[in-house]
Amino acid sequence: MSVDYEELHDRRKERLERAYGLKTPDRVPVTGVSGFFAAGYCGLTHREYLDDYEKSGQAAIKTSVDFGADTASGGGGGLGILPICLGLMREYGGLVPSSVNGNIHDILGVRYGRFPGRELPDDSPYQFIGQEFMKPDEYDELIEDPGRFILEKILPRSVRSLERLGSPEAMAALIKFGVETRRRSEWSSRTSDELRRLGFPIFSRGMSYAPLDLIGDYMRDIKNVLLDCFRMPEKVKEACEAVLGLIVEMAGMTAKENPEGSQVFIPLHLNEYFSPKQYNEFYWPTLKEACMELIRLGLIPSIFYEGYHDAHLETILELPKGKTVSRFEKTDLRRAKEVIGDHSCIIGGPPPSLFMGAPDKMEDYVKDLLEDVKPGGGFILSPAVTIPYNARPENVHAMVKAVKRYGAY
Numbered sequence: 001m002s003v004d005y006e007e008l009h010d011r012r013k014e015r016l017e018r019a020y021g022l023k024t025p026d027r028v029p030v031t032g033v034s035g036f037f038a039a040g041y042c043g044l045t046h047r048e049y050l051d052d053y054e055k056s057g058q059a060a061i062k063t064s065v066d067f068g069a070d071t072a073s074g075g076g077g078g079l080g081i082l083p084i085c086l087g088l089m090r091e092y093g094g095l096v097p098s099s100v101n102g103n104i105h106d107i108l109g110v111r112y113g114r115f116p117g118r119e120l121p122d123d124s125p126y127q128f129i130g131q132e133f134m135k136p137d138e139y140d141e142l143i144e145d146p147g148r149f150i151l152e153k154i155l156p157r158s159v160r161s162l163e164r165l166g167s168p169e170a171m172a173a174l175i176k177f178g179v180e181t182r183r184r185s186e187w188s189s190r191t192s193d194e195l196r197r198l199g200f201p202i203f204s205r206g207m208s209y210a211p212l213d214l215i216g217d218y219m220r221d222i223k224n225v226l227l228d229c230f231r232m233p234e235k236v237k238e239a240c241e242a243v244l245g246l247i248v249e250m251a252g253m254t255a256k257e258n259p260e261g262s263q264v265f266i267p268l269h270l271n272e273y274f275s276p277k278q279y280n281e282f283y284w285p286t287l288k289e290a291c292m293e294l295i296r297l298g299l300i301p302s303i304f305y306e307g308y309h310d311a312h313l314e315t316i317l318e319l320p321k322g323k324t325v326s327r328f329e330k331t332d333l334r335r336a337k338e339v340i341g342d343h344s345c346i347i348g349g350p351p352p353s354l355f356m357g358a359p360d361k362m363e364d365y366v367k368d369l370l371e372d373v374k375p376g377g378g379f380i381l382s383p384a385v386t387i388p389y390n391a392r393p394e395n396v397h398a399m400v401k402a403v404k405r406y407g408a409y
Helices: 005-020 036-041 046-051 053-067 082-091 102-108 136-144 146-158 168-197 211-220 222-231 233-256 276-296 310-318 333-340 359-373 393-406
Strands: 205-207 263-268 300-305 325-328 345-348 379-381
Touching: 005 379, 036 046, 036 053, 046 053, 046 102, 053 168, 053 393, 102 168, 136 146, 136 211, 136 222, 136 233, 146 211, 146 233, 205 233, 211 222, 211 233, 211 276, 222 233, 233 276, 263 276, 276 300, 276 310, 310 333, 325 333, 333 345, 333 359, 359 379, 359 393
Parallel strands: 205 263, 263 300, 300 325, 325 345, 345 379
Antiparallel strands: none
C-alpha cells in the first residue's frame, strides 16, 4: 500500500503544533524514538553513532520509520559546546557549532568530557566531567566583561587546542574545527531532508542555558557554585545577570541556523538542588529574564526541567501562557498537569526502566497516564529521557502503539 508522505507530514505537524499551542489535536503526539536507542537497534556502537555521520543518519531514518512516532531526530549528538559558542561566535565571524562529538574532541581536546573510542570504550556513552575552570576571586572579571573573560580565560582552560589563542596551533585547530562542523552540518541536512520526505516534521531548535547552569557547568563546577551561593551570594547574582545577554545572543544565533523552527532548547541542571526559597533567589530570576527575552525575539523556550521540579512548578505560571514548552524528567506529570496544564505544553512519559521490562507494563503505564493528562490537550508523550541504548524494541513499539490506541480525542 502506497503512503502519501506529504499528507502524513502535514498530519503530524498539525498534531504537534496544536499540542504546543495548548489546543486539542486528533490524538496525543508521541515523540523521542531515536537517540542512542537508534544506534543499538541498528547495531552501531556509541562511537559510530556519534562520529560516522552517514551510518548515524541511516540509523535515525530506519528507526524513525520502523517505529512511526510523530517526530524524528537526525542522529548523532554530543556534549554541550556553549563556552565555545560564546567565545568563538563573536570573535570569528559568527561560527555556529553544534555539539562536541568524538571527531570534534580529537580536534579541540575538551577537558570537560570523555568520549567513546578515546577515553572510553567504543560502546560507552560520552560523559560530562565537571571541573573548576574559574577561581572564586575571578567573579569580578566575569561580571565586568563576560564575553572577554570566556574567550580569554575559560576557553584556554577548558579546551586544550586553544590554550594559546592566536598561536599557529590554535588557528590550525579552528580551521579543522570549522571544516568538521561544516561536514557534520551537511550530513545532518541530508538526513533531515530524507526524514522530511518520509513524512516527519523537523522542528529545528536553537540552544541556550540558564545563567547559573552556565556558570556551574562550565566555569565554577556544580559543587563550587552551590557553595558560592552561601559564601558570596551577591557575586553569584551579579554574574548571572552579566552572562544573561550573551546566552540570549547565542540562542538567537543558533536559532537562525534552523529556519523551520523557532524553539530554543534550555536544559536545566541545578534546578532540583535548590529549595523553593533558594530557587527564587538565585536560579529563577535570570532564567525567567532569559525566557522573556527569547519570547520577545519571537522564539519559544523549550525548557527541560531535569530531575524533580515539583517544588518549583508554580514559577512556570510567571511566564506568558502558551509561549513555552515544559518537558519533565522525574516530576509528577499529573501534578504538573494540575498546575500548568492550561498554561504551558507538557512533555513527559515513561522512565528508562520501562523500556527494559515487559511490554505490557509499558502499555499499562501509558494508558493510565493518558487518562489523567490527556484531557484538554497540550500534552505530548515522550520518554522521560533518551531511550536506553539496549532497550527492548518491543517495548518501544508498545509505547507508540499505546499512544495511538489510548491517545485519541
